[in-house]
Amino acid sequence: MLEPSILLQLLIGGLLAGMLYALLACGLNLVFGVMRVINLAHAELMLVGAFGAYVLFSVFGLHPLLSLLIIVPVLFIAGYYLQSMLIERVVGRPMLTSLLATYGVSIILINVGLLLFSADFKSVPALQGSFLIGELAISQPRATAGVISLLLTVGVYLFLERSRLGKAIRAVSEHAQVAAICGIDVRKIRMLTFGMAAGMAGAAGVMLSVIYSFWPGSGVDFIQKCFAIIIIGGMGNFLGAFYGGILLGVVEAFVGGFASTQWAEAVAYLLLVTVLLIRPTGIKGAARV
Amino acid sequence: MFNSLQRLNGRWVGAVLVTFVLLAPLMINDYHQSFLLQVFMVIALAQAWNLISGMTGYVSFGHAAFFGVGAYAGALFLTWGFPWWLAVIKGAGIAALLAVPLGFLTLRLRGPYFAIAMLGLNEVGRVVATLWVDVTRGGTGLTLSPELLPSLDVKYFTMFGLALGATLLVAWVHRSRFGLELRAIREDEEAAEMVGVNTTRDKVIAFVLSAVIPGAVGAVYVMYTSYINPASAFEHARNIEMIVVVLFGGSGTVWGPILGAGTVMVLRELLWAQFPSAHLAALGVLLLVVVLYLPGGLISILRARQQKRPDARPGESP
Amino acid sequence: MNELVCAPDHILCAWGLTREFGGVQALRGVDLHVVRGTITGLIGPNGSGKTTLFQVISGMDRGATGTISFDSESILGWRPSQIYRRGLARTFQLSRVFPELTVLENLVVAGHRRDRGASERALGLLERVHLREYAAVLGKNLSYGQQKLVEFLRVLMSDPALILLDEPAAGVNPTLRQTLWDMVRHLNGLGTTFLVIEHNMEVIADLCSDVYVLSDGEIIAQGDFTSIRNNERVLEAYFGKSRKHGAA
Numbered sequence: 001m002l003e004p005s006i007l008l009q010l011l012i013g014g015l016l017a018g019m020l021y022a023l024l025a026c027g028l029n030l031v032f033g034v035m036r037v038i039n040l041a042h043a044e045l046m047l048v049g050a051f052g053a054y055v056l057f058s059v060f061g062l063h064p065l066l067s068l069l070i071i072v073p074v075l076f077i078a079g080y081y082l083q084s085m086l087i088e089r090v091v092g093r094p095m096l097t098s099l100l101a102t103y104g105v106s107i108i109l110i111n112v113g114l115l116l117f118s119a120d121f122k123s124v125p126a127l128q129g130s131f132l133i134g135e136l137a138i139s140q141p142r143a144t145a146g147v148i149s150l151l152l153t154v155g156v157y158l159f160l161e162r163s164r165l166g167k168a169i170r171a172v173s174e175h176a177q178v179a180a181i182c183g184i185d186v187r188k189i190r191m192l193t194f195g196m197a198a199g200m201a202g203a204a205g206v207m208l209s210v211i212y213s214f215w216p217g218s219g220v221d222f223i224q225k226c227f228a229i230i231i232i233g234g235m236g237n238f239l240g241a242f243y244g245g246i247l248l249g250v251v252e253a254f255v256g257g258f259a260s261t262q263w264a265e266a267v268a269y270l271l272l273v274t275v276l277l278i279r280p281t282g283i284k285g286a287a288r289v
Numbered sequence: 290m291f292n293s294l295q296r297l298n299g300r301w302v303g304a305v306l307v308t309f310v311l312l313a314p315l316m317i318n319d320y321h322q323s324f325l326l327q328v329f330m331v332i333a334l335a336q337a338w339n340l341i342s343g344m345t346g347y348v349s350f351g352h353a354a355f356f357g358v359g360a361y362a363g364a365l366f367l368t369w370g371f372p373w374w375l376a377v378i379k380g381a382g383i384a385a386l387l388a389v390p391l392g393f394l395t396l397r398l399r400g401p402y403f404a405i406a407m408l409g410l411n412e413v414g415r416v417v418a419t420l421w422v423d424v425t426r427g428g429t430g431l432t433l434s435p436e437l438l439p440s441l442d443v444k445y446f447t448m449f450g451l452a453l454g455a456t457l458l459v460a461w462v463h464r465s466r467f468g469l470e471l472r473a474i475r476e477d478e479e480a481a482e483m484v485g486v487n488t489t490r491d492k493v494i495a496f497v498l499s500a501v502i503p504g505a506v507g508a509v510y511v512m513y514t515s516y517i518n519p520a521s522a523f524e525h526a527r528n529i530e531m532i533v534v535v536l537f538g539g540s541g542t543v544w545g546p547i548l549g550a551g552t553v554m555v556l557r558e559l560l561w562a563q564f565p566s567a568h569l570a571a572l573g574v575l576l577l578v579v580v581l582y583l584p585g586g587l588i589s590i591l592r593a594r595q596q597k598r599p600d601a602r603p604g605e606s607p
Numbered sequence: 608m609n610e611l612v613c614a615p616d617h618i619l620c621a622w623g624l625t626r627e628f629g630g631v632q633a634l635r636g637v638d639l640h641v642v643r644g645t646i647t648g649l650i651g652p653n654g655s656g657k658t659t660l661f662q663v664i665s666g667m668d669r670g671a672t673g674t675i676s677f678d679s680e681s682i683l684g685w686r687p688s689q690i691y692r693r694g695l696a697r698t699f700q701l702s703r704v705f706p707e708l709t710v711l712e713n714l715v716v717a718g719h720r721r722d723r724g725a726s727e728r729a730l731g732l733l734e735r736v737h738l739r740e741y742a743a744v745l746g747k748n749l750s751y752g753q754q755k756l757v758e759f760l761r762v763l764m765s766d767p768a769l770i771l772l773d774e775p776a777a778g779v780n781p782t783l784r785q786t787l788w789d790m791v792r793h794l795n796g797l798g799t800t801f802l803v804i805e806h807n808m809e810v811i812a813d814l815c816s817d818v819y820v821l822s823d824g825e826i827i828a829q830g831d832f833t834s835i836r837n838n839e840r841v842l843e844a845y846f847g848k849s850r851k852h853g854a855a
Contacts, residue, residue, distance in 0.1 A: 038401055089581055095401040096348055100536070101580045103350070107529055107573030114566035220525065224412055227405055266416045273413050276406040277394040466720055469708075473716045476705040479667065483699075484717035484761055485691040 005135040010257045011250060012138060016146030018249020020207055023149040024222065025229040025241040026156065027200035033173040033236035034193045035091050037098040041106035042226060043219030045198050048109065049075055049205025050124075050214050051117060057124045057209075064126050065144070068206050072199045079198025083191045091190065106219065113216030121213035145207035152203050153242060156196065160238065169193055173236060221265065228272035299544070310449055314442050326445050326513065328554050329452035330506055331534060335546035336455035337502035338531040343540030344459075344468060345495045346475030347396060350404040351411030352531055355384040355500040356507040357522035361418060363508025364431045364517050373439045377447065377508040384504025385497050392496035396489070411523050418519035430518025431511075438512050447509050455502050460543045462495075471495055472541075526569055533572045536579045539588025548587045613676055618643040618769050618800050619664070619695075624673035626659055626824075633659040634671065635824040641769065641817075646791065646801040648815035648832075650808075652845055656824045657804045658700060661771050665697040666690040678768060692719075696762035697771035700804075702754040706747035710738065710757055713746055718764040725764070732760045736786050752779040759787060763794070770794075772803045776810070788814065808836070820844065 028042045039045075052071045056062040062070075086105070090098040127141040160166035171179040172189045180186045208214060229248055233240030248268060256264030314322055334356065342348040363380035367373060395406045418425045425431065439447075462468040470491050473481040482488050511517045530553060538549025553572065560568035579586060613620035619641040626634040633656045641647045651657055662668035664675060666687035675683045677695050685693075705713050714729035722728070733739040736756055741749065749757065759775055772791070776784040788810065791801060805811050811818060812832045820828040820835060822844035828835055835841055 038405070086577075086581075096404065097580055099350075099401045099404055100348070100532075101577060103532075104573045104576035104580065107576065108570050111566035111570035111573065115564065115570070217525075220412070224409060227409070262416075262420055266413075266420065269409055269412045269416055273406060273409045276398060276402060276409070277391075466716075469712060469716050472708060472712075473705050476707055477703055479687075480699070480703040480705065481716070482687045483665065483667065483691060483697065483703075485688050485719075485765060486716065487686075487688050489686075 006257070009136055010253045012136065013142065014250035014253030015246060016138075016142045016249070017211075017253065018246035019146040019149040019153070020204055020211075020245075021225055021229060021249050022242045022245025023153045023200055023207070024204040025226045025233070025245045026153055026238055027197035027204070028226045029230045029233075029236060029238060029241040030156075030169075030193055030200075031197045032230070033238070034169060035087070035172075035176075035190050036095060037087060037091060038095060038102070039087075039194075039197070040099060040102040040223060041109060042102075042197070042201055043222040044106045044109035044113075045075060045079065045201040046205040046208065046222060047113060047214065047216060047219050048078075049202030050209040050218075051113065051122070051205075051216075052202070053124050053206040053209040054122045057126060064124050064206050064210050065148070068148075068203060071202045071206055075202030076195040076199035078195075079201075080191050080195035082198070083194035087194060088187065088190070106223075110216050110219065117216060119215050119217070121215050122209075123213035124209040127210055139211075141210045145211050149204065149207050152200065156200065157238060157242070165192070221268070224272060225268040228268040228275070231272065231275055307453070314445060319441060322441060322445055323513075324554075324558070326441075326448050327557075328550060329445075329448040330510060331530060331550045331554060332452040332547055333448065333455045333506050334503055334527070334531050335534040335538070335550050336452070336459045337499045337506075339459055339535050339540060339542075339546050340462065341495050341499035342532075343535055343542070343545075344462065344475065345471045345492060346400075347403050347492065347496075348400065348532075349407040349499075350532070351407035351409065351528055352499065352503060353523060353525075353527040354407070354411040354414040355388065356503040356510070356527060357411075357414045357418065357519075358387060359384045359504030359507030360511040360517050360522045361425060361431070361507075362504070364433055364511045365424065367433060367437050367512065368431070373437070373443075373512060374447075376512075377505050380508030381501045381505035384507070385501045388497045388500035389493065392493040392500075393489070396492045396496060408528075411525075411528060415519045415523035418522060425519070428518060428520075430516060430521075433512065433515045435515065438515060444509055444513050448506070448513075451502060451506055451509065456543065456547065458498065458502075459546075463543055467491065467494070475541075526565075529569060529572050529576075533576050533579070535586075537575050537583075537586055539586030542586075542588045545586050545588040552587070613640065613679075615679075616643050617641065618678055619802070620674075620676040621664065622674045624660070624663060624671055624675070626656075626663055626668065626671040632824050634663065636673070637821070637824070637826055639819055639826060641800060641802050643800055644795070644798055645816045646795050646803060646814045648811040648818040649802060649804045649821060650806070650811060650818060650835075651821035654823075655821045655844075657821055658773060660821065661697055661773050661804065665695065665771060691762075691765060691767070694765070694768040695771070696765060696767035696769070698755075698758050698762055698773055698775055700773045700777065702751060702758050704746040704749065704754045704758050704761075706745065708746055709743050710746065710749070711742040713757055714761055714764050717761045729760075729764065732763060736760065736790065752783040755779050756783055756787060759790070767799065769800045769802065772801060772805075774804050774806065776805070776807070808832075 024042070024046060028039060031037055031039050049071050052074070053064045053067045056067040056070065057064060086101065087098065090101045127144055129140045130137040131140060131143060160170055168179070168184050169189055169192070171182070171184060172186055176186055225248060229244035230241050233244030252264045252267050255267050310325070313325060338349065338352050341352070359380035362383040363376045366376035366379045371379065391410065395403055398406055419427050462471070470481065470486045473486055474488050474491060478488055507522070534549035534553050535546045536549070537552060538547065539545025556571055557568055560571060583589065617640040619639070621637060621639045624634050624637040625632070637660060649657055649660070659668065663671040666682070666685050666689070669684060671683070673683065674681065677690070677693065680693070682690055682693065682695070708716070710733065711726065711729055714732065715725045718725035718728065730739060730742060733742055738753065738756065741753065746754065746757070755775060755778065762770055776787055779787065791814065795801060803815065815832060818830065818832055818835050819826055820838070820841050827840045827844060828838045
């Protein structure tokens with residue numbers, strides 16, 4: 001049971017899954033950082049990407065990696081407009097208001113998805129097989145999804161750190177009022193950020209479609225994972241979300257390997273609830289009354 | 290709230306409704322009786338949610354967790370040979386017992402984090418129900434044999450009793466000193482603490498009260514459907530309905546949840562049978578409407594037409 | 608502080624109160640006693656820690672070390688609601704009236720739970736400051752000055768022995784301000800002790816028999832107003848080292 005090769009196998013599987021989680025969580029975190037909005041519909045945006053990839057694959061035969069090129073921009077634009085039409089109206093208000101509003105959006109998205117696609121599981125079996133490295137067998141879809149997720153996340157990180165726009169975004173995250181005084185169009189930044197986050201979610205969805213099977217209700221699990229990740233990693237902290245995502249992936253992999261997949265699924269919930277209830281100051285005092 | 294004339298009207302309306310409900314089983318068929326049973330269920334759950342989320346301001350996104358606990362507990366006690374009414378009481382009791390420590394833990398969290406924690410707890414409930422196979426039979430669920438179950442009439446009246454009880458509880462709290470303290474907590478918890486309100490005690494009491502009712506409702510519900518599994522016990526639709534019914538009707542009020550329940554049940558009748566997803570999507574739209582345009586719910590439209598009472602007594606703000 | 612030093616006529620004694628916020632020392636070993644039945648002033652430049660001190664004494668800030676004794680009972684670590692019900696009340700610098708509650712409800716909620724006569728008492732208090740006709744008005748619909756007055760009345764509902772007033776007159780128009788100070792004087796005559804943060808030196812000179820000066824988290828002077836205003840350290844704290852002025 002404790003052979004090194006099995007442990008290594010689990011570790012790699014966990015890392016790859018974690019990269020997907022990290023991509024998703026970083027997007028959610030970005031929105032929170034810039035506008036203090038917790039987007040409960042984030043996982044559903046991911047599913048839009050996943051179902052998009054599914055449709056493009058099953059109807060047009062488009063390879064998921066290519067459909068990335070369509071889905072990410074489409075979701076970016078959709079996110080941009082969702083922000084301007086809806087989220088902008090609740091930005092200044094208490095966080096609970098935006099939580100309720102995005103909850104509403106998520107409900108709508110889930111059920112429209114059910115109407116369009118029913119509750120059957122879908123997937124995009126475009127990538128098959130495994131790489132063999134010594135004794136390790138690494139599944140190709142997982143490797144591809146993990147690596148691409150990583151590249152995207154790193155790309156966003158570099159964008160935030162190096163580019164002018166990225167710095168403007170970070171400025172708004174730190175202190176929106178001061179950023180506004182410095183001449184930054186805060187509203188535009190918010191719309192861009194949400195678009196980016198939606199794009200990231202969409203990309204994560206495409207990657208998801210290649211590895212797992214999903215249905216419109218799959219988002220519920222993922223949003224909980226995201227919460228667990230960003231609360232543990234520190235809300236608004238990009239790197240925290242990144243490391244947190246990878247950590248969750250690895251923990252889930254090991255729990256799944258040594259206990260059962262059902263227990264693995266429970267990890268995120270248990271982590272989230274435990275952190276919130278036992279150590280709410282783990283959120284840097286932000287969550288406590 | 291209502292001026293004297295309208296309060297009398299409220300009582301008359303209430304009396305008429307109650308009479309109708311009591312006589313209904315004689316007049317209508319089983320299908321309609323079941324429908325009414327579900328209306329009562331929605332009202333009871335909504336008023337319970339109203340207590341913690343509407344009146345205290347701690348908005349819970351996962352209160353159906355207590356419903357699920359009550360449902361499983363009720364089902365188990367029934368299969369272990371307890372009479373149905375005792376099973377219901379025990380279901381409610383277990384929900385309350387869990388609510389005490391959970392309340393102390395979750396109520397330390399601020400607004401959105403409390404909401405998320407409750408959302409997480411609902412999922413934890415579902416996961417526990419799935420994994421604790423020895424007790425709950427996991428995903429297969431529990432089926433109750435018909436001879437254990439009370440009749441439809443009994444369930445109908447019990448559910449009505451719960452809906453009525455929940456509504457009266459909210460009405461009483463509304464007028465009471467306890468309710469005033471809850472509203473102060475909702476407005477400004479720190480300031481409330483500063484003027485002597487024991488905020489922790491009050492919040493936990495409200496939380497436990499808001500858990501007992503769904504616990505009982507869940508137990509009765511499982512006797513109505515004779516089957517329970519993790520997905521249906523901790524169903525998201527139930528959470529969504531609790532939230533939308535109260536917010537759309539008017540949170541923190543007595544009649545709001547009833548108005549909201551009426552609206553949502555009408556929607557259910559129109560959509561649920563054919564398109565359950567359409568029903569839920571419609572609820573999502575309603576939620577957006579409330580958040581963006583109508584934060585006070587339907588009740589606020591009615592109130593906008595009234596004068597303020599110049600001599601309002603405490604607990605009865607206009 | 609050992610018990611011996613806290614005399615029986617001290618209603619509030621604090622010794623060695625220290626509060627640190629992530630590296631910043633807001634309070635450094637503050638010692639303070641308030642004599643029963645007095646109106647004691649607490650002054651000091653902005654940022655000296657006055658409000659922090661109130662936060663600590665009233666229990667809203669539970670992160671301080673030291674000793675606080677109120678009416679011979681140690682209250683450090685108590686919840687604010689416990690402290691309030693024990694007889695120590697406080698007002699806020701910025702009005703924290705409950706906006707969606709009526710004025711009457713604002714007052715009644717601050718009274719004792721089982722007090723059946725709370726409404727009457729509240730109305731009586733409102734009568735004294737000519738606000739009785741506002742009883743049914745929602746808190747948010749009052750003017751700022753009225754809100755501060757209502758907030759002041761609110762803490763009177765429990766008949767506290769000691770009231771901490773944090774700039775009670777800030778932002779209030781002169782007429783209401785006068786009403787407020789008159790009430791303070793009146794209540795003091797009946798035995799209520801006050802500890803008042805104020806920036807208006809006239810008020811301090813007029814009302815306070817004892818004054819503490821807080822600067823940069825420390826008490827740098829204590830005494831009656833005349834001795835305070837000539838105190839070098841005090842002048843330094845307010846005006847800086849390089850300038851020497853006469854009486855402020």
